[in-house]
């Protein structure tokens with residue numbers, strides 16, 4: 001089937017100084033020459049050209065543009081490709097789109113179609129495609145760095161490296177099975193087992209990373225929890241620097257979980273305000289409290305807000321419901337320090353139940369800087385990029401777990417045929433991650449180099 005030539009606006013919709021159109025496919029050069037009424041410019045050089053409309057009665061200029069000609073395969077898609085940098089007005093954009101469709105019969109690209117073509121033409125593998133998608137979606141510095149690594153092939157090299165070693169082991173094993181009469185080295189099976197064990201160990205270490213790569217993509221989830229009126233919503237607003245949640249003196253104000261995203265020192269964080277924890281007969285509030293506990297269980301970090309005005313009174317500083325949530329993933333915050341800290345008042349505690357406590361005032365902003373710093377430290381510790389590339393997607397995790405299981409089975413298998421089958425499944429699972437799957441092709445290549453006197 002003939003490959004179609006597609007076009008799309010590469011920049012975001014709406015009015016802008018400049019917008020970029022991309023055209024990819026076999027018709028690209030013809031369209032560019034006709035559209036500019038000029039010969040093709042030198043490859044990969046930006047040149048200024050008038051774009052002409054051939055639509056309607058007489059020729060008419062559409063826009064004054066910068067055009068770049070990328071002959072395939074040295075282009076993003078691997079096909080002949082053209083970039084048109086035009087003025088980003090709605091009228092120019094629609095005039096050009098109309099021209100490309102009506103005069104040249106080009107098809108508007110579907111979502112991801114340019115990248116799909118890049119993948120089909122071997123310009124990117126699947127992890128690189130995903131890295132590119134993450135780079136485009138990156139909101140914080142750490143996300144950008146992780147995405148850049150992956151788009152640059154760091155994960156691809158890691159997984160392909162493991163796969164290549166396993167394919168080699170598989171080729172040797174298959175040779176032993178297919179040519180049993182030949183004199184094969186006696187240490188062949190142990191060597192295959194050794195290769196499987198080494199890969200299994202490396203994959204195990206990679207899987208056991210506290211999900212930091214996946215967390216970095218999603219953001220660290222922090223839940224703000226505590227008794228009614230402790231000042232949770234006030235704290236959320238203070239951290240967000242806007243009035244995101246309703247604050248009132250009435251206990252039981254917040255019902256729904258209110259979520260917002262923050263950039264904490266380059267790390268993405270999802271902050272959730274929740275209903276005040278208490279036993280209640282109000283059905284709606286009770287549902288809110290249930291959701292708060294659910295959120296507490298799902299959160300990476302719990303920010304437990306205590307009401308500092310309870311200091312030096314009969315009221316307990318830590319209420320029974322909040323006490324249930326104190327564990328290693330909890331950070332205690334003593335709010336309303338502005339009220340609690342009088343010259344005659346009781347001293348602020350620095351720890352409760354062995355957990356450090358930060359004194360803050362959501363009202364005045366006192367202590368908030370220290371709190372942000374503490375949260376940033378936690379986010380950094382949980383999300384920071386290590387030297388080895390991190391696992392970033394559930395899809396990869398699932399395939400790696402399948403690979404690992406196959407390796408463990410295969411290492412135990414007595415029969416070489418069964419060992420080989422598991423090894424083949426392990427190789428297959430790794431190949432699915434990058435999308436470079438064809439085992440047979442690699443086996444053929446390796447077999448050809450195999451010298452068994454045949």
Ligand SMILES: Nc1nc2c(ncn2[C@@H]2O[C@H](COP(=O)(O)OP(=O)(O)OP(=O)(O)O)[C@@H](O)[C@H]2O)c(=O)[nH]1
Nearest residue numbers: 228229230231232233234248252253254276362363
């Ligand atoms: N003085 C003082 N008042 C505060 C502070 N933080 C919150 N408040 C007040 O405490 C009351 C309750 O604040 P909220 O932020 O609504 O408390 P909450 O924990 O979200 O309450 P619920 O949603 O009902 O559980 C409001 O009147 C706030 O103005 C603080 O740091 N200092």
Ligand SMILES: [K+]
Nearest residue numbers: 229248250253
């Ligand atoms: K309240």
Ligand SMILES: [Mg+2]
Nearest residue numbers: 232233253254
């Ligand atoms: Mg609230």
